[in-house]
Amino acid sequence: MHLSYLSPLLFAATVWSEIQSRADLYTRLVGYDGCSCCGIDKIQAIKTAWQQSWDVMDVIRELHIDWNEAAALEFLGPPGFNVQYQAAIQGIINNLGTMNGHWVELPLDWAINVRCDDWDHACDPLSRNPTIAYTVSNGPRGIATINFCDPFFVQSDLFNQVLRGQQSGDYRWKYDMRHYEDTKALTFLHELLHINWVYRGDPYGQNQRVVDFEVEFYDEATSRYRWKDVYGALYSKILARCTFKIMTDGSLYPQCPSLRRPPKTFR
Known part of the structure; x- marks a missing residue:
């Protein structure tokens, strides 16, 4: 076959493969x-968040962390402190990035049960910091x-926030990561990291479970100390300034006096 015909056919085959892959998702x-x-x-809100998360996966799929560059130091701490976890961190990021139809190591029949009924009574709507979503590897x-949970559905749309950032002439707003993290798509990605076949934990691998932490801080508005979930860029930077050690539950635990110990058991 002449090359002038071969290239369009290869392109069409690639596009069709991608369409099938994403339709399967x-x-x-x-x-x-x-x-x-x-x-x-x-x-529809869940489906849109799911679809937008694929584009983030496309961005991070080939990401290779330079542990000595400024961004890695800011968010992951000095390489001397995280050297024994670098392979696991890099692997989890790459596994998540290849989830949208390119990850051959997934169980062939993998599926995720999505719910809005708060089956485990963990949404805690009356809390000062109500739960946005929660995940277990083995549900009902x-x-x-x-x-x-309900707060998820009032979060911003990631694409709209990115578009606003692209059009903004205010560089302090444009490059402030906090304006992009409180979005449905990133919440979806965050929850995926708690699934054992995503973070490659038992029985799919030997990685330790990805857990959330809470940090205690002083609230000047109320003149009281209170606990807050460690999400987003700011609190990641705070944790990067802590050293890590292994606790008896086998999870990573930042050795900071103001962090709450992670739970002992998981599902």
């Missing part, structure tokens, strides 16, 4: 238990489960 979310209520199109249907 939609079928991997199952259940939507309790998501058809309250006058909000929760199902016997598969990985993500429950989206």
Whole structure:
């Protein structure tokens, strides 16, 4: 076959493969238990967040961390402190990045049960810091489960925030990462990291579980100390200034006096 015909055919085959791959991703979310209520199109909001997360995966798929560069020092700490965890961190990032149809190591029948019914009563809507979403590797249907709580559905749309940043002439706003982290797509990505076949934990690998932490800080508005979940760029930088050690539960624990110990058991 002449090369002038071969190139368009190869391109068409590649595009068709990508379309099939991404169409398959939609079928991997199952259940939507309790998501058809309250006058909000929760199902579409979840699907949109899921779709937007694929584009983030595309960005990080080939990411190779330079542990000595400024960004790594800012968010991951000095390489002398994290050297024994570098392979696990790099591997988890790359595994997440190849999840959207390119990760051959996934279970062939993998699926995620998405829910809005707060089946584990963990949304805590009356809390000062209500839960946005929570995840277990083995939920009511016997598969990985993500429950989206009400605060998830009022989070910003990642694409809209990125577009606003692109159009903004205020560079302090444009490059402030906090303006992009409180979005549905990044919440979805965050929850994926708690699934054992994503972070390559038992029985899919030997990585330690990815856990969330809480940090205690002084709230000047109330003149009191209070606990806050460690999410986003600012608190990542705070944790990067702590040293790590292994606790008896086998999880990574920043050795800081103001951090709450992670739970002993997980599902």
